[in-house]
Amino acid sequence: MRKRIWLGATALVLAAGVGVAAMNKPAILGMIAHARLPHVEANQPVTWSQGPAAPAPGERPPNVVFILADDLGFNDITFNGGGVAGGVVPTPNIDSIGRDGVDFVNGYAGNATCAPSRAAILTGRYPTRFGFEFTPAPVAFAKLVGTEAEPDSIVEPKFFPDRVKDMPAGSTSPTPTAMNTLSVPASELTIAEVLKTRGYQTIHLGKWHLGGADGSRPEAQGFDESLGFIAGGSMYLPEKAPDVVNAKQPWDPIDRFLWPNLPYQVQHNGSKMFAPKGYMTDYLTDEAVSAIKANKNRPFFMYYAPNAIHTPLQATKADYDALPQIKDHRLRVYAAMVRNLDRNVGRVLQALKDEGLDDNTLVIFTSDNGGAGYVGLPEVNRPYRGFKSTFFEGGIHAPFFMRWPGQITPGSRYANPVSHIDIFATAAGAAGAAVPKDRVIDGVDLMPYLQGKATGRPHQTLFWRSGQYSTVLDGDWKLQVNGAREKVWLYDLATDPTEQHDLSKAKPDKVIALKALLRDQDTQTAKPMWPSLLQGPVFIDHPSGQPQKAGEEYILWDN
DSSP: OOOOOOHHHHHHHHHTTOOGGGOOHHHHHHHHHTOOOOOOBOOOOOOOOOOOSSOOSSOOOOEEEEEEESSOOGGGSGGGTOOHHHHTSOOHHHHHHHHSSEEETTEEOSSSSHHHHHHHHHHSSOGGGGTOOSOOOOHHHHHHHHHOOOTTOSSOOEEOGGGGGGSOTTTTSSSTTGGGGSOOOTTSOOHHHHHHTTTOEEEEEEEOOSOOSTTTSGGGTTOSEEEEESSSOOOSSOTTOTTEEEEOOTTOHHHHHHHHHOOSOBEETTOOOBOOSSSHHHHHHHHHHHHHHHTTTSOEEEEEEOOTTSSSEEEEHHHHHTOTTOOSHHHHHHHHHHHHHHHHHHHHHHHHHHTTOGGGEEEEEEESSOOOGGGOOTTTTTTSOOOTTSOSHHHHBOOEEEEOTTTSOTTEEEOSOEETTHHHHHHHHHHTOOOOSSSOOOOOOOHHHHTTSSOSOSOSEEEEEETTEEEEEETTEEEEEEGGGTEEEEEETTTOTTOOOOOTTTOHHHHHHHHHHHHHHHTTSOOOSSOOOEEEEEESSSOTTSOOOTTOOEEEEEO
């Protein structure tokens, strides 16, 4: 195991581009004295563009409210029969979307990590088609995650310093805007841009993580108004706020990077960074409710993307105090965050009812990927194996609901595999907007399948890729190829939906056929816009923070 670097300074020194190995502790302390987070101004009131005083005559296309949770596991909601801490934290508001609409039983994330999944959602395309293959992150992050192993690890991560020279210009500087160059190309069309052709007011709240280069910010990608954080994350509250309860994962380099490097901030329509008012998820919901009121008399698309429940783990004291029956501190903070998220989803749904919009709104709820193993909690994705960053079901089999009164039968269950890429075409279809014809759109409109107007599977095949790690689902057969390990897994999900029995040795012909599908898909993809700088192990059957044992299944993940 590598000798652990002095942790209090690692992230800040790496952000400055300094070689840690050549420095002693006093030198590192000197660097910290000069380290600064970006300047964040005091809270500023947000004024949302006001729609007309009365609705226009005639039939109005439906509003579309898309709610995207962050790292919410399949087993984190009670709808799926589980829930945090064995169901101690009910999620009635999230559950209601599935109960009052359709549960996509086999709903899949666009990718197993944040940003590529979001790119798939907003464009309706596999992000590998336009080179957005890896999650944008600072070089400092890659250095830390790629050089620090967990305690007593048997599989060490790797950092590839020789690839840094291939990063886009400006992306390696130690500035808060360095990540902006790691962006979805401005040439890509988002669902917001498509809905604007039908007169929709388009609103983004929360996480973006798709870059901030010219033409790639929300305001340049079809959103009339944007309130949130561009570079991927924010604190929920200042670490020492009187009403916050924190939980840290000392074994996790990702967690150690976030605490000293994330500001508590938002931006409004490209403004300077300013402080939110209160707990981040509560604040974003306050503003979502205000935006709904402002737009009640015109069709609108709202992309509500709180960073809950992604690390850093921070709960309000009130939510934490409401769960005294949970004795484990980290689990209690996590559960309190789920409780808060569900309550805020309920506030968005109630605002639609209060404004008389409930019956004419398509509400979509999902998570960007599965629950993260690095929070150290084993149950988040049960019954599925794997965690975020893996293409095992735990990493990509996400909660996925849609509700549209009068159009989707309440209590529906749709079992054929669907994907985040389908949200684009489904929302466009509901709005009566034309899907672009000048590019491949991988998603399909799901409404005809839900209403019995289309039969069969929306997708015969679905694909995922992150560098040398790729996966195909063809019918019920699923093949994962982890090239760095020269390892494959083959599962028949029709009989083995939780991936317990690897059939790769028993069915070599099926492996060959599915590998051919992967090769063909690779011919349709673009070169990544920036290289993978790290390769790290993610174990399948236990989370981080637990001992690694020889013979256990793991993947090597590229980013």
